Amino acid sequence: MIESLVPAASTYAWEIDALFELVFWLVGFWFIACEGMFFWLIFKFKAKDGQRAQHITGDEKHLHRWISIPHMLVLVCDIFILGAAVKVWYDIKQDLPPAESIVRIVGQQWTWTFVHPGPDNVLDTADDIYKVNELHLEKDVLYHYKLEAVDVLHDFSVPVFRLKQDAIPGRVITGWFEPNLEGEFDVQCAEICGIGHGLMAARVFITSPEKHAAWMASESPLALAANIPSQGIGEE
Amino acid sequence: MRPIATTRSSSGMPTGLLAVWWVVASEIVIFGGLLGSYIMYRLSHDAWAGEAANTNTEIGLFNTFVLLTSSLFAVLAHKAAEAGDGKKAARLLYYTIGGAVTFVCVKAFEWNMEISHGYTITANTFWSFYYTAAGIHALHVIAGAIIMAIVAKDAAKNLELHRVELIGIYWHFVDIVWIFLFPLLYIAK
Amino acid sequence: MAESITTDAPAPADDHHGHEEQSFWSKYIFSTDHKMIAMQYMFTGIAMAMIGGFMAYAFRMQLAFPGIDVPGFGIVTPANYNALVTNHGAIMIFWVAMPVLIAAFGNYLIPLMCGCDDMVFPKINRLSYQIFLLSAVVLLTSFFVEGGGFGGAWTAYPPLSAKAEYSLTPLGSTIWLVAVALEFVAFLLGGINFITTAMNSRAPGMKLYDIPIVVWMIVIASILFLVSVGPLIAGAIMLLFDQNLGTAFFDPARGGDPILWQHLFWFFGHPEVYVVLLPALGITAEIITVFARKKLFGYRTVLHTTIATGVLSFTVWAHHQFIAGVDPRMAHVFTLTTLLISVPIAEMMFVYIATLYGGSIRLTTPMLWGLAFIAEFLIGGVTGIFLGASGADIYFHDTYFVLAHFHYTFFPIAIIGTYAGLTYWFPKMFGRMMNDRLGKIHFWGTIIPFNFIFIPLFLVGMGGQHRRIYDYSHFPELAVPWMQDIRVLATSALLVMISFQLVFFYNFIVSLRRGEKAGKNPWKANTLEWTTESPPPHGNWKELPTVYRGPYEYSLPDREDDYWPQNEPN
Numbered sequence: 001m002i003e004s005l006v007p008a009a010s011t012y013a014w015e016i017d018a019l020f021e022l023v024f025w026l027v028g029f030w031f032i033a034c035e036g037m038f039f040w041l042i043f044k045f046k047a048k049d050g051q052r053a054q055h056i057t058g059d060e061k062h063l064h065r066w067i068s069i070p071h072m073l074v075l076v077c078d079i080f081i082l083g084a085a086v087k088v089w090y091d092i093k094q095d096l097p098p099a100e101s102i103v104r105i106v107g108q109q110w111t112w113t114f115v116h117p118g119p120d121n122v123l124d125t126a127d128d129i130y131k132v133n134e135l136h137l138e139k140d141v142l143y144h145y146k147l148e149a150v151d152v153l154h155d156f157s158v159p160v161f162r163l164k165q166d167a168i169p170g171r172v173i174t175g176w177f178e179p180n181l182e183g184e185f186d187v188q189c190a191e192i193c194g195i196g197h198g199l200m201a202a203r204v205f206i207t208s209p210e211k212h213a214a215w216m217a218s219e220s221p222l223a224l225a226a227n228i229p230s231q232g233i234g235e236e
Numbered sequence: 237m238r239p240i241a242t243t244r245s246s247s248g249m250p251t252g253l254l255a256v257w258w259v260v261a262s263e264i265v266i267f268g269g270l271l272g273s274y275i276m277y278r279l280s281h282d283a284w285a286g287e288a289a290n291t292n293t294e295i296g297l298f299n300t301f302v303l304l305t306s307s308l309f310a311v312l313a314h315k316a317a318e319a320g321d322g323k324k325a326a327r328l329l330y331y332t333i334g335g336a337v338t339f340v341c342v343k344a345f346e347w348n349m350e351i352s353h354g355y356t357i358t359a360n361t362f363w364s365f366y367y368t369a370a371g372i373h374a375l376h377v378i379a380g381a382i383i384m385a386i387v388a389k390d391a392a393k394n395l396e397l398h399r400v401e402l403i404g405i406y407w408h409f410v411d412i413v414w415i416f417l418f419p420l421l422y423i424a425k
Numbered sequence: 426m427a428e429s430i431t432t433d434a435p436a437p438a439d440d441h442h443g444h445e446e447q448s449f450w451s452k453y454i455f456s457t458d459h460k461m462i463a464m465q466y467m468f469t470g471i472a473m474a475m476i477g478g479f480m481a482y483a484f485r486m487q488l489a490f491p492g493i494d495v496p497g498f499g500i501v502t503p504a505n506y507n508a509l510v511t512n513h514g515a516i517m518i519f520w521v522a523m524p525v526l527i528a529a530f531g532n533y534l535i536p537l538m539c540g541c542d543d544m545v546f547p548k549i550n551r552l553s554y555q556i557f558l559l560s561a562v563v564l565l566t567s568f569f570v571e572g573g574g575f576g577g578a579w580t581a582y583p584p585l586s587a588k589a590e591y592s593l594t595p596l597g598s599t600i601w602l603v604a605v606a607l608e609f610v611a612f613l614l615g616g617i618n619f620i621t622t623a624m625n626s627r628a629p630g631m632k633l634y635d636i637p638i639v640v641w642m643i644v645i646a647s648i649l650f651l652v653s654v655g656p657l658i659a660g661a662i663m664l665l666f667d668q669n670l671g672t673a674f675f676d677p678a679r680g681g682d683p684i685l686w687q688h689l690f691w692f693f694g695h696p697e698v699y700v701v702l703l704p705a706l707g708i709t710a711e712i713i714t715v716f717a718r719k720k721l722f723g724y725r726t727v728l729h730t731t732i733a734t735g736v737l738s739f740t741v742w743a744h745h746q747f748i749a750g751v752d753p754r755m756a757h758v759f760t761l762t763t764l765l766i767s768v769p770i771a772e773m774m775f776v777y778i779a780t781l782y783g784g785s786i787r788l789t790t791p792m793l794w795g796l797a798f799i800a801e802f803l804i805g806g807v808t809g810i811f812l813g814a815s816g817a818d819i820y821f822h823d824t825y826f827v828l829a830h831f832h833y834t835f836f837p838i839a840i841i842g843t844y845a846g847l848t849y850w851f852p853k854m855f856g857r858m859m860n861d862r863l864g865k866i867h868f869w870g871t872i873i874p875f876n877f878i879f880i881p882l883f884l885v886g887m888g889g890q891h892r893r894i895y896d897y898s899h900f901p902e903l904a905v906p907w908m909q910d911i912r913v914l915a916t917s918a919l920l921v922m923i924s925f926q927l928v929f930f931y932n933f934i935v936s937l938r939r940g941e942k943a944g945k946n947p948w949k950a951n952t953l954e955w956t957t958e959s960p961p962p963h964g965n966w967k968e969l970p971t972v973y974r975g976p977y978e979y980s981l982p983d984r985e986d987d988y989w990p991q992n993e994p995n
Contacts, residue, residue: 001887002820002887005884005887005888005889006887006888006889006902015816016816016817016819016820019814019816019817020811020817020820023810023811023814023817024811027807027808027810027811028807030771030807031803031804031807034774034775034778034803035800035803037778038778038781038796038799038800038803041778041781041782041784042781042786042788042796045717045781045782045783045784045785045786046786046788047718047785047786047787048785051785052718052785052980052987053717053718053719053783053784053785053979053980053987054719054783054784054980055720055979055980055981055982056719056720056722056782056783057720057722057723058720058721058722058723058724058726058776058779058780059723063722063779063782064723066775066779066782067722067723067726067772067775067776067779070771070775071768071771071772071775074767074768074771074772075768078764078765078767078768081764081810081814082760082761082764082814084814084816085760085814085815085816085817086757086760086815086816087816088815088816088817088819089747089753089756089757089760089815089816089819092816092819093748093753093756093815093819094753094754109591151584151591152582152584152585152591153582153584153585153683155748155823157823157891159820159888159889159902160889162819162820163819164748164819164820164822164823165748165750166748166749166750167750168677168683168684168749168750169584169677169678169683170677170678171677171750173750185902186889186900186901186902186903188889188891188900189891190822190823190824190891190892191582191823192507192576192577192578192582192585192892192893193585194507194576194577194585194591194592194593195502195503195504195507195576195593196503197503197507197893197894198503198506198893198894198895198896198899199503199899201899201900239541239542239543239544239545239547239964240541240542240543240626240969241536241541241542241543241544241545241622241626242543242545242546242626244541244625244626244627245625246624246625246626246627246631247624247625249625251545251621251625251626254621254624254625255545255546255617255621258617258620258621258651259617261651261652262613262617262651262652262654262655263655264655265651265652265653265654265655265656266655266656266658266659267655267659268655268656269655269656269657269658269659269660269689269692270656270659270662270663272656273656273659273660273663273674273685273689276685277680277682277685281680357666357670357672358670358671358672358673360673360679360680361672361673361674361679361680361681364663364666364672364673364674365674368662368663368666368672372662
């Protein structure tokens with residue numbers, strides 16, 4: 001259901017979409033049942049001339065069942081939802097599969113700075129690629145992110161990944177995602193961070209391994225220093 | 237003219253007493269939130285033990301003694317009020333106020349000394365908690381003393397003697413908060 | 426509370442009636458009469474609702490037509506936008522829902538429904554309103570100081586709220602915080618009054634299970650407020666010091682922790698939802714029983730589920746912080762408690778729906794509002810499950826799905842609940858009936874646009890639209906035409922809804938002057954407030970009533986009348 005509105009571009013996006021649908025059908029059933037019963041009762045028991053209401057206390061066993069049985073059923077539905085929610089949460093937020101690459105994401109008023117590891121695939125080396133408001137990722141690579149904030153709270157949010165994580169000044173938060181769809185998508189800040197909050201937009205570029213390598217070569221500080229024309233390497 | 241509502245007692249407890257307990261309940265959660273936050277921070281900041289060593293335990297101990305003594309006077313005042321001796325109750329309440337005044341004066345002296353040594357509210361978060369918690373407590377001491385003076389003035393004329401008990405409950409509460417603050421801020425090093 | 430007691434002997438009851446003419450000031454401004462204080466709270470709350478509604482108008486116009494010169498407001502800059510959404514939220518909860526639902530109805534109904542002549546501490550009651558009024562004035566001044574109003578969201582997360590260099594509202598943030606703190610003090614004073622009055626001043630014969638549900642709900646809400654707000658008061662003092670004295674309670678660079686504020690805030694913030702929900706549920710209980718001519722389907726069930734909900738509401742706060750960087754293992758616990766709290770609330774809804782069974786339902790204006798509360802609140806309730814399930818919240822956090830969800834709870838609470846109560850007790854408050862036809866026009870003119878505002882917002886929320894953004898053109902995926910169309914639709918529906926409120930004010934004023942005389946008990950209801958004159962005199966009754974039975978004895982088979990007032994001897 002969500003996928004028809006927002007593409008799914010990470011390996012775990014489907015889990016969240018499936019959880020949404022599970023909750024949607026369970027909760028939808030209760031909603032329709034309650035509202036249906038509610039409106040039926042209103043029409044059925046609308047005041048008529050000369051007809052009195054019944055005196056029912058709610059303690060009558062045969063009537064009270066109408067409350068106590070649904071009550072137990074709601075509890076059963078809750079258990080299903082709980083199980084599914086715990087599973088999805090565990091997979092996305094608690095479990096940390098081994099990384100194939102790593103990016104550092106730094107939020108500050110009001111831009112995102114993305115530090116890409118460069119060709120050596122290691123952060124904090126000379127070939128790191130710093131980009132403002134542009135995150136470049138390779139498809140089907142499992143990334144770890146190191147999320148930081150400079151000044152206030154921010155929130156790294158990529159709707160196509162179904163991922164959100166607050167960035168907190170003074171902490172480095174580690175998480176993961178694995179993009180599996182090529183394209184260019186929105187990155188948001190989903191925690192109010194001052195008057196420029198609405199301007200804090202970035203883009204994520206997910207490309208094939210070849211294109212990603214080409215981009216890396218063109219952006220690598222070493223390549224730029226050597227003043228090699230970037231297109232040349234990309235086309236080889 | 238007093239509404240009938242104030243004279244009823246469906247719960248069996250006098251209304252004033254009931255209300256004072258609810259006031260105390262609301263105060264407990266305020267101090268609970270503050271001290272809970274302090275304890276959480278303290279557990280993750282071992283360095284605060286060193287800061288706490290710079291507090292003056294002797295002065296803190298002396299103030300604990302002052303408050304406990306004043307609470308004793310509050311108890312005796314309640315006894316006197318129950319016996320219908322308003323004059324005696326008022327005199328004992330004035331002793332309690334004396335305790336409050338001593339407490340605040342000692343506190344002012346203590347803070348003065350600490351601030352002159354550079355331990356101000358912004359020195360670090362331990363001192364921020366130290367001044368915030370003790371400061372809010374001191375405000376309660378001052379407020380309690382003022383209300384007590386009003387109660388004592390009436391009590392001396394044998395009026396509203398039941399209020400002696402109410403202010404006494406509040407005073408014990410203020411005392412108990414200090415019993416928590418003292419070890420947390422001064423002793424735990 | 427001490428100053429309310431000035432003499433030793435209680436004054437005889439008739440002293441209240443033989444009183445001399447009061448001056449305007451002592452009658453309307455400095456009155457200690459609970460009914461007058463209720464009206465003060467009510468009208469201040471309604472005035473604040475207009476201000477909060479105007480803010481919604483201004484920022485919804487900006488969202489639908491980015492950059493236009495909003496008629497009556499002007500250009501909405503990013504700083505304006507943030508200040509508007511922040512204060513819209515704060516006003517609607519702290520200065521509308523609380524004063525109207527708890528303070529106004531609590532003040533009006535508790536003494537009348539418990540059969541006494543006033544609150545137990547009338548002067549504290551007056552003080553409570555005066556502090557509340559002061560808090561409202563302080564809040565409004567925050568817009569006119571240098572830097573403008575506070576724009577860090579009603580949750581006021583530090584470090585944004587703690588440092589002027591980040592928020593760029595050096596005075597606005599502090600004034601906002603002081604206003605909120607004053608409001609808390611006002612409601613602590615009021616709450617203690619409500620609790621003690623209901624505990625101690627009930628009419629002779631009124632046992633615990635004879636208390637009308639709405640009184641129970643207001644009292645339980647006051648207790649929830651009193652217990653939950655303490656830590657936030659401590660937090661507000663710490664934040665105030667961070668803002669103005671340079672302490673670092675919430676500053677991570679100097680040993681503080683910004684997450685602590687979130688815990689303190691939501692430990693209050695979640696129970697706060699129930700603080701305003703319960704009075705609205707109580708009002709609904711009174712209305713559906715009267716107009717279905719039915720006993721509540723399980724008085725004790727409602728009471729027990731309310732208490733269960735209240736207790737559970739203290740264990741769910743961190744579901745607002747799933748993705749805030751707290752320990753991920755904690756999410757499981759809070760998902761569990763959040764799903765658990767759906768059980769008592771669902772049960773309560775079942776009871777309300779079941780109460781209609783076997784009834785003789787009269788669809789008067791107050792009944793329509795009462796029923797609409799149930800129908801609309803259900804949507805708010807079920808959509809909460811999506812957000813309480815930790816896994817799904819990763820996606821939905823901070824989207825318009827959240828926004829639509831809580832408007833489906835708060836709108837039924839604050840707006841539908843208020844209109845339900847106001848139309849139901851209007852005859853008692855002012856002695857005249859409201860026009861039913863105009864009432865129904867207003868009802869449909871409010872309910873239909875309401876759904877057209879917020880159902881579409883669920884959709885854009887599912888589409889990933891995040892909150893508190895003044896202009897979506899910077900986000901290519903959110904600037905697509907269908908989303909913009911939805912924003913225009915929601916704004917248009919809001920304009921329709923706001924214009925229909927004029928019908929209510931017209932009806933209100935005309936009915937005040939020319940409405941049909943109501944008499945003591947126009948709805949044939951059981952509770953005590955309907956046994957005195959409309960409007961009740963100072964002192965409420967010539968002779969205070971005695972209670973013989975519970976509040977919902979409707980349609981007993983062996984009685985000629987289909988109602989049985991609580992004060993009628995057997």
